[in-house]
Amino acid sequence: MLSRVEVEAIGFAELGENIQLSEHARFYGVNRISIGNHVRIDDYCILSAGSGGIRIGNHVHIAVFSSLIGQGEIILSDFSNISSRVSIYSSSDDYSGASLTNPTIPSAFKNVVHDKVRVGRHAIIGSGSVILPGVNIDDGAAVGALSLIKHDCSPFTIYAGCPARIIKKRSRALLEFEKNFPD
Helix, strand or coil: CCCHHHHHHHCCCEECCCEEECCCCEEECHHHEEECCCEEECCCCEEEECCCCEEECCCCEECCCCEEEECCCEEECCCCEECCCCEEECEECCCCCCCECCCCCCHHHECCEECCEEECCCCEECCCCEECCCCEECCCCEECCCCEECCCECCCEEEEECCEEEEEECCCCHHHHHHCCCC
């Protein structure tokens, strides 16, 4: 993990305390990335903040090989967890064939969608899942491994599949633990 001095030298917009960043993680648009307290970002993660920025709350973990990419704002709320190989996109090309795609094409020939993505408090995203632009994963929602999230997820509900669908309700017992959690 990087030392505090090394983390500060990166140039993030805001930095909390007790931050653990892997020396193998990569950050782009760092002046638009805010990191709260007690955050851990593991090896080979990529955070690429466009004009909307990336805001990471307190007690957030982003596991190995995950990526947060796009022009729209990306918010990871307190106590959220991003498992390994999760991809969160706040921008996406138009796949309909009505325009050209990829970053080598001038924007006049593309139809890229940019929209905010929010991962709520106590939400957990399972390994290998993909979150698309415009999605709100509400507080306490859980996403099973290898899921595709194209639509909002309701609070304290478990989703899984490609595309994801509701599996069942999630317990709210963790809220009692939070009341007694030393911060």
